Amino acid sequence: MKIAKELLDKYNVPTPRYTSYPPANYFLDEFKYTDCEQALRDSNTHQPENISFYIHIPFCSKLCFYCGCNTHISKDEIKIRDYVETLKKEIKLLKSHLDPNRKVSQIHWGGGTPNYLPIAYVQEIMEIFNSDFKFIEHPEIAIECHPGHLTIEYADELVNMGFNRLSLGLQDFNSDVLKAVNRDPSLVPVKELHDYLKFEKKISVNLDFIYGLPLQTLDSFRDTMEKAVAISPDRLVTFSYAHVPWVKKSQTKLEKYGLPDTEQKVRLFETAYEVLSQAGYQSIGLDHFAKVEDELSIALNNKSLHRNFQGYCTRETTGQVYAVGVSGISQLENVYLQSTKDLSIYKQEIEKGRIPIEKVYFLDKEEKITREVINELMCNLYLNWDQIGNRFGIKANEIQNALNFSFDSLSPFIKEGLLELNNENINITDQGKFFIRNIAATFDPKMKNTDKNFSKAL
Numbered sequence: 316m317k318i319a320k321e322l323l324d325k326y327n328v329p330t331p332r333y334t335s336y337p338p339a340n341y342f343l344d345e346f347k348y349t350d351c352e353q354a355l356r357d358s359n360t361h362q363p364e365n366i367s368f369y370i371h372i373p374f375c376s377k378l379c380f381y382c383g384c385n386t387h388i389s390k391d392e393i394k395i396r397d398y399v400e401t402l403k404k405e406i407k408l409l410k411s412h413l414d415p416n417r418k419v420s421q422i423h424w425g426g427g428t429p430n431y432l433p434i435a436y437v438q439e440i441m442e443i444f445n446s447d448f449k450f451i452e453h454p455e456i457a458i459e460c461h462p463g464h465l466t467i468e469y470a471d472e473l474v475n476m477g478f479n480r481l482s483l484g485l486q487d488f489n490s491d492v493l494k495a496v497n498r499d500p501s502l503v504p505v506k507e508l509h510d511y512l513k514f515e516k517k518i519s520v521n522l523d524f525i526y527g528l529p530l531q532t533l534d535s536f537r538d539t540m541e542k543a544v545a546i547s548p549d550r551l552v553t554f555s556y557a558h559v560p561w562v563k564k565s566q567t568k569l570e571k572y573g574l575p576d577t578e579q580k581v582r583l584f585e586t587a588y589e590v591l592s593q594a595g596y597q598s599i600g601l602d603h604f605a606k607v608e609d610e611l612s613i614a615l616n617n618k619s620l621h622r623n624f625q626g627y628c629t630r631e632t633t634g635q636v637y638a639v640g641v642s643g644i645s646q647l648e649n650v651y652l653q654s655t656k657d658l659s660i661y662k663q664e665i666e667k668g669r670i671p672i673e674k675v676y677f678l679d680k681e682e683k684i685t686r687e688v689i690n691e692l693m694c695n696l697y698l699n700w701d702q703i704g705n706r707f708g709i710k711a712n713e714i715q716n717a718l719n720f721s722f723d724s725l726s727p728f729i730k731e732g733l734l735e736l737n738n739e740n741i742n743i744t745d746q747g748k749f750f751i752r753n754i755a756a757t758f759d760p761k762m763k764n765t766d767k768n769f770s771k772a773l
């Protein structure tokens with residue numbers, strides 16, 4: 316795949332990432348708390364019925380300069396212990412709003428660095444889930460790990476607790492790149508760690524990389540991807556580096572190296588795409604790759620792939636997402652509830668018996684339809700109007716009216732070979748995949764007249 320420079324220039328414009336619809340910068344900070352409590356209770360009667368938990372652990376031992384996440388660099392054991400105690404109370408508080416018959420299909424630990432917590436704290440929290448909730452038969456219990464902290468003993472304990480999916484944030488194998496971004500390499504050789512977890516412990520391992528970091532060259536990144544292929548994980552992710560120094564001041568530290576421009580970044584991605592496709596990986600959405608036998612590839616081929624803030628999932632594991640911890644976003648059928656990022660406000664609110672909500676967004680019917688359309692395109696690279704209509708009990712033309720959609724808006728994409736129409740249904744081509752955010756934005760009525768800031772599409 317070689318993406319034409321004109322297309323890169325044309326489409327590298329501010330565009331939502333669509334990890335949620337509407338994007339988080341539409342969330343509102345004025346709301347009635349009682350409406351949020353009611354929304355939590357109402358979610359018990361909505362679909363999907365399953366519960367998906369997201370647990371945010373904000374702490375890290377040192378700052379990676381590229382980091383765009385919600386983190387607190389801290390070695391303060393009392394602060395960390397205190398956070399875990401508050402988190403436990405929050406889980407109990409949340410439970411009081413949930414129907415005890417609903418089952419948990421997913422628990423995802425993210426951060427920050429969840430594996431920076433002493434293992435006993437992870438155990439205490441998992442015990443609450445195990446004792447207080449029912450689970451589906453094969454729930455997905457996942458954790459994002461910094462491999463620079465991960466020992467075999469710690470990984471063993473995670474597996475004993477029921478974790479069955481580990482993500483290792485490698486970012487790059489090149490030591491100069493890692494040094495420039497202030498990141499420690501893996502403590503245990505990655506191949507050894509991967510093989511131990513996969514073959515002896517029978518759990519899934521995902522590797523995370525970032526392209527667009529300083530000092531990465533086409534040769535060095537090819538080498539990193541070839542090393543990744545030699546490890547042979549079931550899934551891997553190549554994130555496009557999001558440089559947002561106006562939000563994350565520490566990212567300016569990377570500017571002295573000279574960051575790759577859009578075209579160089581895209582060529583890095585093409586290199587990864589080529590190495591991974593030749594090794595038999597299928598690309599999933601914008602940045603994920605999975606072996607063809609992996610359930611994500613199977614779901615993509617069946618057009619039943621789904622996604623939430625935690626990444627891609629199949630329809631079986633999809634649940635409404637209930638987030639705990641600072642900055643977490645609950646994604647319910649009718650509403651998004653975002654928690655405070657401030658550790659002390661977080662604690663004060665929980666002590667008062669309140670969910671520490673800071674921002675809220677209630678979706679109307681048109682927005683739910685738009686969300687469904689955008690998710691379908693972003694996940695399955697395909698849109699069948701009747702199928703979407705069936706999910707809402709309305710006709711295809713009513714879906715198009717709700718979106719204020721006109722087929723004329725697709726003409727440029729069709730001419731450029733990014734999209735094909737088949738009886739009005741939409742297929743995104745291989746090239747089009749790369750511009751999926753731009754394509755999705757043409758289905759988004761809010762983009763016709765927005766005053767919001769977004770990072771660039773590529």
Ligand SMILES: C[S@@+](CC[C@H](N)C(=O)[O-])C[C@H]1O[C@@H](n2cnc3c(N)ncnc32)[C@H](O)[C@@H]1O
Nearest residue numbers: 382383384426427459460461484523554556557
């Ligand atoms: C929130 S981190 C959590 C895992 C753990 N803290 C770690 O660093 O390994 C999850 C992933 O987000 C990605 N990430 C973080 N900052 C990013 C940025 N500015 N642009 C693109 N990806 C980023 C990294 O690949 C990282 O592994």
Ligand code: SF4
Nearest residue numbers: 375378379382384427
């Ligand atoms: S990339 Fe991960 S370890 Fe590094 S600062 Fe961000 S959250 Fe922490």
